[in-house]
Amino acid sequence: MKLSFVLVFAFIIPLIRAQVPHWGPCPEPAVQPAFTLKQFMGRWFEIAKLPAQFEKGRCIETNFTLTGNSIRVVSSEILKGELRKIEGTGVIEDPKNPAKLGITYSYVLPYSPYWILSTDYVNSALVYSCTDILRLFHVDFAWILSRTRTLPDATIETARDTFAKNNIDVSRMIASRQQGCDKTL
Template identity: 40%
Template sequence: MAVFFMLVALIVSVNGQTFHLGSCPTPPVQQNFDVGKYLGRWYEIAKLPAVFEKGKCHQATYSLLKKGVVKVVNAELLHDGKVNSIEGQATVTNLAQPAKLDVTLFKGIADAPYWVISTDYTSYSVVYSCKDVFGLLYVDFAWILARSRSLPANTVSQLRGDLESHGVSLSGMTSSDQVGCNAMPEGQGQ
């Protein structure tokens, strides 16, 4: 059985995703989160590797479907110049904690957590997602998002520090490429 876990971890690590020993960290989320203020377009500034992201110019657009349910459209510019997008939805599962949502993007794959750790709604957002695997390992994702295609380096550094202070390992975090994104239609993802 241990060989199986090591093989899975190796395969996923090679593809850019990393497993960690133990259980998911549980950072606190944004207090008094207001999904209405969060709606709109966000650009990816930095991320932990995500095997499902293949291009650059990543952006997400959120719009309200109904109370507690948000339409999610993620878009990226592939290396061949084509825009790739996927649509799903995020659902608030506990109205007492509206900053903890579950996102469904891929049919047949279980919902993924989407926790808004912190946001000022107008310039930055920090999002964390983590899933325990068999109670022994976990795989996580983290994103620093912005309302524009860039954030000041000191802001990014502070947001990284906030995540790390809550036990999230960011050793694999990389800056996202938001250069040469003119092919991304401004209406993409709306």
């Protein structure tokens, strides 16, 4: 039993190295009440985030498009001077709570939580995702998104406060690089 426990951690630790792990299960933050999916669709720029192994570039943005009963999700970044895109699928996990989306970028992986904690639909949105690992600890992901490549500092501070009030530790949140994005590669 001890050996299997050690082996599990030997494989899991490298996967979460750049993430933000915390002891215990995921928190259950409140999500946007009366969320309207259609209004959320469109282009969102990443302003700040908790570190994520899968996001290493700059000029990160995501475009959401309704396609029948699902959501087409196209995320892009510039990494080492090259524009990289990945396409995924999103769904509403619970029709009674449409702010709780699930997103996957692979047909073989399950949907990951993508919860809209807050949005005004036209300026900014706060998104949270959390994955429990053996119910011993969890890995957080959090993003401050904007319809433009910048947000006022006061808006970012209010966003950070909203995460904190929902027991989401954003002390390691970093600003995303959105400079020089409109230049040709």
